[in-house]
Amino acid sequence: MGASLKDVAARAGVSVKTVSNVVNGYTYVTPHTREKVERALAELDYRPNLSARNLRRGRTGVIALALPELDAPYFAELSRFVIDAAAERGWTVLIDQTDGLAHREREVLQGIREQLIDGLIFSPLTIGREELAARTDNTPLVLLGERILDGPTHHVAIDNQRAAREVTEHLISLGHTRIGAIGAQENPSANTAHLRLAGYREALRAAGLPYDERLVPPTGSYHRADGAALMRRLLELDEPPQAVFCFNDLLALGALRTALSSGLRVPEDLALAGFDDIEDGRYSTPTLTTVSPDKGQIARTAVELLSAQLGSVKRAGRRAAGGSEPEHREAREVEADYRLIVRESTVRP
Structure with a gap:
């Protein structure tokens, strides 16, 4: 003892x-x-009994973070920031992988672990506003990503459309007029892909450049192998692109491998840009131009919004015990920062 x-x-x-x-x-x-x-x-080497403390407060001291893929570097890096932000409040983070499957995301949303966690940070790929509105679990919730915009709960994301337009404008500013895009998805629920494609098209239209569907082959997933295969298709065109915007860095790294193995020089023969600023892109050869979402800000904001909800629940419980109405707060849409980082894959130093 x-x-x-x-x-x-x-x-x-x-x-x-x-x-x-x-x-x-x-x-x-x-x-x-x-x-x-x-x-x-x-x-005396005293260690506080956190379980007893949380029990007195009506809390477990555990929150959940539900993500599509834990082996995707973006989500792995984001997880670390969430864990750090939660640790500052003495919370432990339970991480769940949904694989982006609808039934698993519904299970997360309906609170299969409601007795274990105080709150949930959730990045869904399939569920929509209707399923969120029908949610019966009262566990405090913060959403990440772009699947549900302007929904009935707190949400943290960057402006993907504007960011995609900026990176495309960067490629145009270098004199490229035939710009491909890797990452478009035909799935109507793929909001992130749709927003990044919209930003890409906006930049082309503003520059007076045509949109060529042959330069935008669709993909089912966002892994290195997909980027490599789609870059191969682009290079087989009668008029291959001068530059390519990939909708995440894994696609860009796969595309880079294909370009280099095909004998192309990057960026002299082909400029290449990604999205997410994962660590691999900072050490590739050449280093990868990318959009860098502020993952630390996203994580801290999500944890802060969750903490505020937990405080509201506690105050509402006290008021309800006294016979008054519980407190209700409007959902907040919080836009996190990002920046375009120009590296060797588009501009040689």
Whole structure:
């Protein structure tokens, strides 16, 4: 058994309440008393019982993060930021992989783990506004990604359409007039792909360049192999592209491999840009021009919105116990920052 607050209080010669104040970071403790208590805590190697503390607060201290693919570098990097932001609040993060499958996303949405978690951060690929509105689980929820915009719950995302337009405008500014795109999807639920395609088309239209469907082959997934195969198709055209915008960095890395193995120089013969700013792109040869979403900001904002909901639930519970109406707050759409990072795959240093 570890040391208790009572043991620490006896060692320091103070009350249990004073020890509790020090452990919980309350400021109204004199420096001398705080020093005694902290010394006793260290001597007894005191470890707080987080389970008991959370039980008293009506909390588990655990939140869930549900993502489509854990082996996708973007989601892996985002997970780390969420874990760091949650740790600052003393929360543990339970990570779930849905594989983007509709039935698994519905299970997550309907709260199969509602007794285990205090809140959920969820990046869906298939469920829509109707399913979200029909949700019966009351677990606080924050959405990521673009599957559900202007929905009935808090949502954090970047402006994908504007970002895609900016990276396409960058390629146009280099003098390229025949620009391909890898990442378009025919699935009507693929909102991210649709928004990035819309931004690409906006940039072409603004520059007076035609939209050529042959330069935009559709793909079912966003992996390296898909980028490699689609780049091969583009290079087989009678008039191959001078530049290619890939809708994520994995597609771009696969495309880069095909271009280089075909004897092309990047960017001299073919300029190439991606999206997501994963670590691999910073160390590829050449390094990859990309759109860099602020993953840290996305994660911190999602955790903050979840924390605010948990506070609202607690206050609403107190008011309901007193006979008043629970508190309701409007859902917030939060737009996170991003920036275009120009590297060697489009501009030689």
